[in-house]
Amino acid sequence: MPNQQSMSNEPSIGQPISRLEGYHKVTGTAKYAGEYNAPDLLYGYIVNSSITKGKIKSIDTTEAKKMSGVVEVFTHENRPSTAWFDFQYADMDAPPGTVFKPLKDNDIQYNGQPIALVIAETFEMARYAATKMQIVYEEEEFETDLNASLDLVRKPKKGLASLLKPPPPKPTGDFEKVYQDSFVRVDNHFSHGTEHHNPLEMYASTVIYEGNGKLKIYDKTQGTINSQLYVANVFGLKMKNVQVISPFVGGAFGSGLRPQHQLFMAVMASLALKRHVRVTLDRAQMYLIGHRPPTLQHLKFGADQRGKLNAIYHKAIGETSQFEDYVEIVVNWSNMLYPAENVRLEHEIVPLDVYSPLDMRAPGGSTGMHAIEVTMDEIAYKLQIDPLELRLINYSEIDKSSDKTYSSKELRSCYLQGAEKFGWDKRNPAPRSMRRGHKLVGYGMATGIWDANRIFGRAQAIMTPDGKVEIKSAVTDIGTGTLTIMTQIAADTLGMSIEDITFSYADSKMPFAPIQGGSFTTATIGPAVQNACHALNKKLFKLAKNIKGSVLSSSKLQDVIFKDGFISLKNNLDQKISILEIFQEHGGEAIKTTNSAMPNPLTYGKKAKAVHSAVFVEVEVDEELGTIEVKRAVTAVAAGKIINPKTAESQILGGMIWGISKALHEETILDHQFGRYMNANLAEYHIPVHADIQDLEVLFVDEEDHFVNDLGVKGVGEIGGVGIPPAITNAIFHATGRRIYELPIHFDKLL
Amino acid sequence: MIPNFRFMANSEKHSITLQVNGHPYQLELLPWVSLLDALRENISLTGTKKGCDHGQCGACTVLIDGKRKLSCLTLAVMQEDVAITTIEGIAAEGNLHPLQQAFIDKDAFQCGYCTPGQICSAIGLLNENKANTREEVQDLMSGNLCRCGANKGIINAVMAVKQSISHE
Known part of the structure; x- marks a missing residue:
């Protein structure tokens, strides 16, 4: 019954209404989790392991406890008991495996693992006392380098999480034979490093102790009920006695899909001390709560003389921790877009001595589509077909990987309207053919796709x-x-x-x-x-x-x-x-x-459902210095009904800037000698600043879909970031003639 | 790395008065308390945000005598006898400052966490009267990070207000 009863003359759906909470956000009255004060609030500061793997031989808290204003120091030796069973720690986004349990025992599984919590009357004293802990470790050999550990590669375990993250579909046709016989073959290896969510608000939980096992918790999370379930299960509390509130969340991008350590720590201390407690992470600790895993990809695409893809091979190898099998959907996308008949898709993981990776904006999609769309660009060049034309040659109304028709798919309009808006026809296809003074100019394009789920x-x-x-x-x-x-x-x-x-x-x-x-x-x-x-x-x-x-x-x-x-x-x-x-x-x-x-379980699975985008980018590359600037970008999106074009545009723009960041800026660098991230701060972990963001445009093409849901909406949170990294990579090739397979692309790679 | 606070931890509390948004606040503080923490924890003015505590993100930007300052990089005891303006003091008697309204109109935020710092920084920028072009505004606002990617809306908002001032 879509809007049957609504006859309002001026429907608000489709109107660019300004955010209703805007007043609070511009006046400082929007309160975030770490900003709720309470009488005699205690402050917690987490102590992290300085080794990567081994045991804590001894942990001496005497000096820390003597500091004035320090109330308690919790370690694995004195922590209150919590739930016994693994499943009681599982949250809605837990990968198959064993959830990490803070302060469980003296075992160290990754660098920066939380090993103690100092509780004091002021934040400053808690942080200071944390430096007074005397910790003796017994170090063991460890491995954090994905490239050096490929002999450990294996298939991921399946679990509940596999429902939303299905493994790659089974092979179809005969990839090897058809690939070998293809008119044009492209064989590429891709890689990118670790990335961290880095929402600007740091993780915080303020726990208000209400007595009788009742807690009111202001938590930074992407799921109030997820945090409530976790706290109730882990600490043996009744669900009704745990209230989790998160009215304002200062960015999350996936990092709040799982309850974070500060929640466990603050609740533990509050229950043990029967006091109000707040635990806030600092910025360096924000690099210890999950990340986009470094991933290696191998693609082999074969096409006929006309550019029609007939053979697809795509394999991804992602990093995971020793305790959970984190996976994302990296390799499933190509056959959803391009209807090749001979396909082999594989995803494997390498367990290393790091914390578990965690979904980060467009997880998997932004990784896989980068490799797919750069490979498509190479095919276009090999056949001297316009890259946009190549996409249209391979256009499909069905998702070949499942042989289902799309509930709606206006990607063709995205290609055409986006190309027109951008002025794609002004592109001279030859690499290094366009320039502006001493800058080489490049135009690149790519496709984006993301699931439309409910x-x-x-x-x-x-x-x-x-x-x-x-x-x-x-x-x-x-x-x-x-x-x-x-x-x-x-x-x-x-x-x-x-x-x-x-x-x-x-x-x-x-x-x-x-x-x-x-x-x-x-x-x-x-x-x-x-x-x-x-x-x-x-x-x-x-x-x-x-x-x-x-x-x-x-x-x-x-x-x-x-x-x-x-x-x-x-x-x-x-x-x-x-x-x-x-x-x-x-x-x-x-x-x-x-x-x-x-969704109706009988019918919902009968069609394929996805949002699509076409992305066009112009870069300038300084010929001598190799510096890269994204001068302009157009993203055309087909995402069903757009409820609010203003906030939806902002979602896409945000995604585009994440894409620019992934392509040209951000990466966390691990020192494999120590097993530790070296740039765990916002000065050395580069994200785009205002000066990096130039002319970005979004357009939504009309797309009607009565199948996905009565509203006809598909969601715009992820799609904005998916197509930008390959479009930039392709534009850099067009500008310079250099094909770079590693992200991020810094100027040194062009010298 | 945690700095050595031994000296400050052993110090006595200081009685100080901070002038924030036109109100005097009498505080008893150890000298190691940053202006940012004094505002948030001791005066309950949580509009000023902590995004890094290291002067790297700009979320804690306040105005001191009209100039933008990172409140995480200055100690509260150093800021007596100056006029501190936080985001809570920007709207005069309930009327939004034109920049605040422009931020709403241009959708210059998503999560809102960097917003107070962006607005204070932009007001400081307008006071400085140095930035004349969009590029200059982008450059001189680049100390304020936005992770949601609201950059376009933020610069649009600043430019709109800048232009309306120059037309007055």
């Missing part, structure tokens, strides 16, 4: 006698615009103005929402909000019908509209009953309904 979510709608409606869901808003978008969806479904809707969220006491990630939040919670609003309308209508002498008594739900505080007959708007009257008859009580939404 899962299970719930929402509540409450109408009060003043006719105003509150919608509730436990979902977070990590800067994605969720608050604004859900308010728009509710307003349009109810036929009300957004001013009369309050969206309450980010509280684990509210109806269930899964973790906010994978671009599935709007498609998951949006329909739940819609269902709750439909149900509310139904209830109101039933009550209106039952009023004595009701003008609606013989009408059906589809005969009426809800607007401006009245339920009116569609064909005679004067025949109406006011919401106020309904409430009077109802005894003035609020009317509530809680509803779920999930």
Whole structure:
């Protein structure tokens, strides 16, 4: 029932409404997890292992405990007992394996592992006392270098997480033979290093001790219920006694998909000391909570004379920890886009002495699509076909990897509209053929793709006698615009103005929402909000019908509209009953309904569902210095219905800047002698600054999709970042004639 | 690396008065407390953000006598007798400063965590009167990182306000 009851003259869906929480964010009144104060709050500072692998032989806390204002020091020797079983530590995003348990024993599994927590009356004293710990280690040999450990490569274990991250599909056709016989063959190796999420807000949990085993926790997370589950399970508390609230989240990008160490630490200390406790990570510690894994890729693509791909081989080898088998979807994308008949896709992992990797914006997609789209560019050059033309030659309305048709796919419009906006036709195809003074100019393009998923979510709608409606869901808003978008969806479904809707969220006491990630939040919670609003309308209508002498008594739900505080007959708007009257008859009580939404299990799997993009980039490369600048970029996106073009554009722009960063800036460098990240700070971990960001443009092409969900939305969180790194790499080739297979591309690689 | 705080840990608390957003705040602080932590933990003005505590991200930018300063790189005891303005003091009597409104209009933020620092920095930049072109604004705002990638909106917002001032 898409918007059947909404006849609002000015639907808010599709309007570029400014973020409803904007006032709080520009005035400093938006409060984040580490900003809730409480009387006599205690501060915790985490102590990290300085070795990579081995045992703690002894840990002496005497001196630290003597410092004035230090309340307690927790180590593996004195920590309170927590849950026994592995599964009790598992969160919604836990990969197959054994979840890391802070302070479990004296075993050190990675450099920087949390090994103690100092609790003091001030932050400064906790941090200072942490330097007074006397720790003796017994060091063991370790390995952190992916390239040096390829003999350890193996297939990842499967588990619950494999549901959302399916392994590569089985081989089809005969890759080896067809590849060998192909008119054109390209055989490439790609690699990129470790990357860290680095949200600007550092991880913090403020635990308010409410007595009797009851906690109220302000936590930085992408899932309030995920954190609640973890705390309740690990510390043996009742779910109803653990409330997790995260009204504002200062960026996350995947790092908040799993409960982080500071949550465990703060809860442990709060329960043991029966006090309010806050634990905040510092910036260096932000590099110890998960990362995009360094990954090696091998691709072999074969095509015929016309450029039609007929053989695809794509293998990825990713790093993981010794305790969890982290995987991402790196190799599944090429055959979703290009309908080759002979395909072999493989994904393997190498366990190393590092912390587990963790989903980071467009996990897997931004890795795999880089290699795929650079390889496509090479085929275009080998055959002297325009790279855009090559994509159109290989265009497919079906996902060949599953042999399903797409629920919608307006990628062709993305290619054409994006190319026009960018001026692709002004490109001289020869490398090094375009220049501006001493700068070489290059144009590059690439395709982007990301899954359009939805899962299970719930929402509540409450109408009060003043006719105003509150919608509730436990979902977070990590800067994605969720608050604004859900308010728009509710307003349009109810036929009300957004001013009369309050969206309450980010509280684990509210109806269930899964973790906010994978671009599935709007498609998951949006329909739940819609269902709750439909149900509310139904209830109101039933009550209106039952009023004595009701003008609606013989009408059906589809005969009426809800607007401006009245339920009116569609064909005679004067025949109406006011919401106020309904409430009077109802005894003035609020009317509530809680509803779920999930895909229909019988039909949902019958079609392939994805968002697409076409990306066009212009770079300038200084011929002598090798410095690279992205002068302009256009991303054309097909992502179904766009609820709010303003916040959606920002999502895509953010993704594009992440793409620029991945291509040209960011990388965490591990010193394999020590097993430690060397640039764990924001001065040496480079991300784009304002001066790096020039002319970026986003356009959304029209795409109607009645299959994915009633709203027709697909999600825009990840797609913006997927196509940029290959488009930049291809543009650099066009500018310089140099093909670089490693990311990030720094000037030294061009000298 | 954690610096050696031995000297400061053994010091006495100092009685100081900070002038923040036009209000005097009397505090008893050890000398090792940064202005940033004094604002956030002792005065409960949490609008000023801590993104790195090392002067690398700009999230803690405040205005001191109208000039932008990183509050994590200065100690609270050094900032008596100066006028400190934080994001909470930018909107005059509930009316948003034109930059604050421009940030909302241009969608110059997503998560909002770098926003107070960006706005304070931009006001400082406008006071400096050095940046004339978009490129110069981009350059002189580059000490304020934004990880969400709201850079375009941020510079658009600053340019809009800059242009409206020059037209006055």
